[in-house]
Amino acid sequence: MARIRVGLVGCGFVSELHMYAFRRVYGVDVEVAAVAARGDHVVEFAARHNIPRVYRSFAGLIADRDLDVIDICTPPNLHAGMIVAGMQASKHVICEKPFAGYFGHEGDKQPIGKHVPKALMYERLIEEMDRTRAAIERTGKLFMYAEDWIYAPAVTKTAEILKATKDKILFMKGEESHSGSHAAHAAQWAMTGGGSLIRMGCHPLSAVLYLKQVEARARGEKIHVASVTGDVGNVTAVLKPEERTYIKANPVDVEDWGTLTATFSDGTKASVFSGDMIMGGVRNLIETYTSGGSLFANITPNSHLMSYQTSEEKLASVYITEKVDRKTGWQYVCLEEEWTRGYLQEIQDFMECAATGRQPLSDLALAYETIKVNYAGYWAAEEGRRVVL
Numbered sequence: 608m609a610r611i612r613v614g615l616v617g618c619g620f621v622s623e624l625h626m627y628a629f630r631r632v633y634g635v636d637v638e639v640a641a642v643a644a645r646g647d648h649v650v651e652f653a654a655r656h657n658i659p660r661v662y663r664s665f666a667g668l669i670a671d672r673d674l675d676v677i678d679i680c681t682p683p684n685l686h687a688g689m690i691v692a693g694m695q696a697s698k699h700v701i702c703e704k705p706f707a708g709y710f711g712h713e714g715d716k717q718p719i720g721k722h723v724p725k726a727l728m729y730e731r732l733i734e735e736m737d738r739t740r741a742a743i744e745r746t747g748k749l750f751m752y753a754e755d756w757i758y759a760p761a762v763t764k765t766a767e768i769l770k771a772t773k774d775k776i777l778f779m780k781g782e783e784s785h786s787g788s789h790a791a792h793a794a795q796w797a798m799t800g801g802g803s804l805i806r807m808g809c810h811p812l813s814a815v816l817y818l819k820q821v822e823a824r825a826r827g828e829k830i831h832v833a834s835v836t837g838d839v840g841n842v843t844a845v846l847k848p849e850e851r852t853y854i855k856a857n858p859v860d861v862e863d864w865g866t867l868t869a870t871f872s873d874g875t876k877a878s879v880f881s882g883d884m885i886m887g888g889v890r891n892l893i894e895t896y897t898s899g900g901s902l903f904a905n906i907t908p909n910s911h912l913m914s915y916q917t918s919e920e921k922l923a924s925v926y927i928t929e930k931v932d933r934k935t936g937w938q939y940v941c942l943e944e945e946w947t948r949g950y951l952q953e954i955q956d957f958m959e960c961a962a963t964g965r966q967p968l969s970d971l972a973l974a975y976e977t978i979k980v981n982y983a984g985y986w987a988a989e990e991g992r993r994v995v996l
Contacts, residue, residue, distance in 0.1 A: 608634070609962035614641040614668045614698070616689060617680035618652035621703055625678055625753075626656050627945050628954035635958045639678075643668035665689060669696040676961050678753075679703060682792050683800050684710040687739050694746040699961050701751045705809050706974035707736050708800020709982070720796030720860030725989040729982045736975055743971060751957045751967045752974035756814040756891070758949030758956065761904035765895055766821045773825045774897035779818065779877040781811025781893045784885035785930040787843075787855030787863070794859045802861030804839060805981050808881035813969075813977045814893050815869070815877040830871050832976070834995045837867040837984035843884050853932045856883035867984030870993075888931035888939070891948065906948055908939035 613629065615622055622642075629639050642653050643662035653661045662668045669677060669692060677693040679686060679702040687707050693700045709719075709728040716722035743750050756762055769776070784807065792798035799806055816832070823830040839862035843854055856863040863883035870876055891906035907928060915937050916922060922934040928941040945951050953969065960967045979996070987994040 608636045610636040610638075611675050611958055611961045612638050612640040612673055613676045613678055614643065614671060614674040615639055615658070615678045615680065616643050616665060616668060618642060618644045618646075618649045619680065621680040622652070624945060624950050625680060625701075625954060628950045629958075631951055632955055632958045635962045637958050640673060641668055641671055665692070669693050669698060674698060676701060676957075682790075682798055683708050684792075684798050687735065690750065691739060691742045694743055694748045694750065697746070697748065699749040699751065701753055701957055702974075703753045704813075704974075705800060705805055705978055705981070706752060707732060707739065707978050708805060709735075709796075710800055711797045718796060718860035720801075725982070725986040729986045732982050733979065736978065740971060740975060749960055749964070749967065750971045750974075751960060752969045752971065753953060753957075754810065754813045754969045754973065754977075755949035755953045756810045756893075756906070757817045757969055757973070758952035759891075759904070759906050759947065760949070760952075761906050761947075762814055762818070762893060762949070763952075765893065765902045765904050766818060768900075768902060769818065769821050769895075769897070770825045772897070772899050774822075774899035775826070775873075775875070776819060776822045776895060776897050777875050778896045779815040779894065780880075781808075781815050781877070782880045783807040783810045783889065783891050784880070784882040785889045786853055786886045786932060787857070787883040789855055794857055794861060796860045799861065801981070801985060802839070802858055802865060803856075803863050803881040803883045804837075804865030804867065804879075804984060805978075806881075807883075808865055808867070808879050809977055809981060810891070811881075811893060812867070812869075812879045812981060813973055815879065816976055816980065817973060818893075818895060819871060819875075819877070828873070830873050832869045832980050832983075832996055833872045834870045834993050835867055835980055835983040835987050836870075836993050837865070837986075837988035839865040839985070839988045842882075853886055854884050858883075865984070865988070867981070867987070869980055886932060888928045888941075907941055907944075909941070909947070910939060911942045912940040914938045914940050
């Protein structure tokens with residue numbers, strides 16, 4: 608059995624999801640052998656997960672010769688530099704979404720989300736992603752993009768049906784929304800590279816781009832995104848302080864509402880929406896309308912288990928679903944959430960790739976195209992026009 612040793616960067620919410628998945632990999636001997644983070648929390652994290660080595664710097668982690676894979680679970684503004692440094696240190700790299708973003712240049716007026724033109728952001732971002740992609744390809748190591756949606760069972764079954772029917776996708780509609788991020792960096796463009804549209808909307812965007820390529824390969828066609836339109840806003844700005852009891856969104860210079868529509872080279876369409884003011888738990892949805900049918904991928908919420916309860920206190924230790932603000936009343940209880948949302952399958956694929964050298968399902972091409980289209984949406988929204996790619 609192949610042995611793979613992983614070094615984890617970060618010890619927050621996403622790192623916990625990855626740790627859950629690493630423990631459940633089969634057919635490959637996987638150990639998370641080291642973790643790196645600057646805060647004191649990393650010591651407790653390592654002890655709780657039985658991780659033998661703790662580093663207080665990324666440089667220390669990638670210098671560890673026993674590691675085969677670096678798993679990057681840090682804020683987005685750190686991703687590009689860590690990806691390149693990790694791969695140049697002869698490690699395969701997993702990186703959480705988003706792959707890249709515009710986080711500011713010297714001389715930019717602050718805050719950049721309000722002052723730097725999105726057309727300029729797009730231009731500079733493409734240049735940076737091209738440099739990052741070239742650096743990745745020179746290393747000969749594997750880049751694995753941690754986009755769990757394309758591994759989610761509802762999406763993989765959609766792909767299976769598209770392969771079998773070879774039907775033409777006419778329109779797709781995707782959404783990820785919830786009541787807002789608790790992370791302080793989510794409010795700032797310089798930390799996150801945008802608001803709800805890139806922080807959450809990147810998931811359904813990757814899924815529709817992936818499914819369109821599944822269709823293209825099944826039908827022997829070449830299809831790409833030809834143009835993008837978009838709209839964004841800060842709709843929670845109208846709320847009074849006492850009206851923010853449940854909504855966590857409080858942007859500095861990013862959007863809390865965003866939508867984009869991609870027009871493909873075959874004339875078909877896909878729309879993606881994300882919002883930070885949607886209560887009732889996380890909405891993760893993809894609808895696919897084809898020449899031969901309709902497919903609704905309700906990742907969350909779904910109706911595997913519905914619950915009606917009256918006591919919050921008695922449910923204190925019971926997990927219902929992410930971002931739900933209460934557990935009483937009617938609830939859609941998410942069963943095996945890590946499986947339902949694709950985290951287990953994602954890490955399984957990545958560990959098999961690290962062991963065998965094959966390319967992952969979620970790869971560099973998908974990572975690049977997702978960010979390119981996302982930023983074209985920002986550009987289109989600011990200028991109120993269609994951006995042709």
